[in-house]
Amino acid sequence: MRIGLLGTGPWARAAYAPALAGHGSLDFVGVWGRRPEAAAELAAEHDVRAYDDVDALLGDVDAVAVALPPVIQAELAVRAAAAGRHLLLDKPLAIGVAEGRAVAEAAERARVASVVFFTTRFQPEPEAWIGEHAATPGWFTARAQWLGSLFAGAGPLTDSPWRREKGALWDVGPHALSVLLPVLGDVRRVAAAVHGPADTVHLVLEHAGGASSTVTLSLTAPSAAAGADVELRGEAGVTLLPRSADGAVPALTRAADALLTAVRTGRAHPCDAAFALRVTEILAEAETVLGKDVG
Known part of the structure; x- marks a missing residue:
């Protein structure tokens, strides 16, 4: 499965890029980032293409992994799902319930597989x-x-x-x-x-x-x-x-395995976008209650 990485920050460098590059059943195609120079640097480290245009990357892959702040992740995940690309996402899915619901609904509508990387669940x-x-x-x-x-x-x-x-x-x-x-x-x-x-x-x-x-x-x-x-x-x-003695890279490798299995079988993974949406809803409720505590 051809996969691209969206994001070039510390988490992308330390965990996502090594996990994708080292996975035996993934073809790590390239990197897109908000800073082209950072994308070029990270892409060169793993001998893949750096993309200036996110839609160009989406056109060359079957799936995307997203290592970006949640506000940006939600927007790009909807865009990727609409293009028919499977999703390997990070937590939290989004900062707002509406944004998280948009991701879950986009994945369901496009019938693409999704796995959200809750580290402990993949150790x-x-x-x-x-x-x-x-x-x-x-x-x-x-x-x-x-x-x-x-x-x-x-x-x-x-x-x-x-x-x-x-x-x-x-x-x-x-x-x-x-x-x-x-x-x-x-x-x-x-x-x-x-x-x-x-x-x-x-x-x-x-x-x-x-x-x-x-x-x-x-x-x-x-x-x-x-x-x-x-x-x-x-x-x-x-x-x-x-x-667990396992760090982020082995856990992310298992998350990628889970995405491949969901794509192959058509069965949703327990940590899919719908589950991550429910987590987002609970966090938003907690934030509301915390606001009352401040008041």
């Missing part, structure tokens, strides 16, 4: 744990903490404008929800949402299966306190989400 140990515990009844409650130290120091994503604006809720919130939803069921209601230090937020969620969960999210935690943990408690006892 083998967490993926197996989620599958096992989703089939286990009787969960009573869950606790999820996704604490990053992105804003506590310097790094390639530290100055990301959309992360600065939207904070942990929208950056790491999708990761927590991607684990909780398949196990506890859809979120029926964001029962509470309050601010903590800096961009930290605390959520209380009511799930359709009857369980409740608490979620703590931050990009400003001290580096010594950073990490991700999910704990389930129920009739089966207490269990913790296992950690």
